[in-house]
Amino acid sequence: MISSNIVRAIIIAATLATTCTAEAADLTGAQPAAPAATSQSPWQIRLRALGVITRDSGHVDGVAGSDLSYSNTVIPEFDISYFFNDNIAAELILGTTYAKVHGSGSIAGLGEIGKTWLLPPTLTLQYHFTDFGAFRPYVGAGVNYTMFYNQSGKSAQSLDVKNSFGVALQAGFDYMLDEHWGLNVDAKKIFLRPDFDANVGGAHVSGKANLDPWLIGAGVSYRF
Template sequence: MSKALQAITVAIPAAFLIAAPAFAADVASAPPAYKAPAPVVEKSPWQIRLRLLGVLPEDGGKVNGVPGSDLDYSDSIVPELDITYYFTDNWAAELILGVTPHDIDGAGSLAGLGKIGEAWLLPPTLTLQYHFTEFGAFKPYVGAGVNYTIFFNQKADAADSLDVHDTWGWALQAGFDYMIDAHWGFNVDVKKLFLKPDFDVTVAGTPLTGTADLDPWIVGVGVTYRF
């Protein structure tokens, strides 16, 4: 082997040994490779629930001019849909939609009449809610709002005729969602409606007026879906 070739053979490894530490230091001090930030996924403001409701009116009321008159109402279990729109993570508005049938029975001095009649109720209720967000998957809320109840498909039984008037009322609400994931959850909800509609009734040919003190509790359980 020529002296020149021997010199090259020795020089190349030596140069590598000298340069390797500097190259390693450069690699160690180099900035990390650019990684794009994860995309921000915004929550939809819309949410729906399907609930099974127990509608539990409080018994009470009177027929004007009939001393000791009172009224009783049947409970009802019905399906219900509600739609919620979130203005922020905490503030939302909820609208509930459903219909419920009830019997109207005489009580007190009217007990001998038995079933006076029946009616279906459409009670759309709009509430403004505050949602607490510091409890993880458990998301309680409270709300208050207004109700407008429409009475339809009314039928007289012991009475000759019956007409319960549509009316406004106030609503209070409390409940919670327990979210299983970002979209699905379980809901429990309780509302109190302050509802006292007036009515016209004719009994034995005599036209009468009165007030039904319904003031129902509405207790619901169901499924939540957040879009």
């Protein structure tokens, strides 16, 4: 027969085991759940002040020594970027501005020939460098399609600059202040040389406007 001391020992051991198991379960349940992994949104937007600085070059067909010059402007510009991964992104810039066209060289006497508004959406594919902490430089290349509208002549009776494609090159950087907000500096060179028609003194003339603008911008970035 099992002695009463052995029975008591078995009961005490079982009680201790049950108590320890319950306490361990309580401690395990008290641990906070691991936070779910979050990934940053692929979308980013920027708002910049943009200087549009054109190249003063062009000609009127058949007029020796003819040249053209254009006004420079500063405009607000908005862009949208989509990140395919940490390094590769596509950017679309949106903005509109105007250019006054002046005669130069042998046609300098025409003064201001006319004025045109232009809408130059530009799409670039970018490579972003990610090894510099908050400083995130990038380079890009892409295509521009400039639409000219609301055109008017001044010394010319009419002015019609043709819509045109151009190649765009880009370099810039974001300096991120936190996970979402950053400062941006950006420069683009667009090779844009549209044809134009005009009516000057009742005569039809045509030529090419070598705009080739620099787009120099600075502003803020927001990553969703």
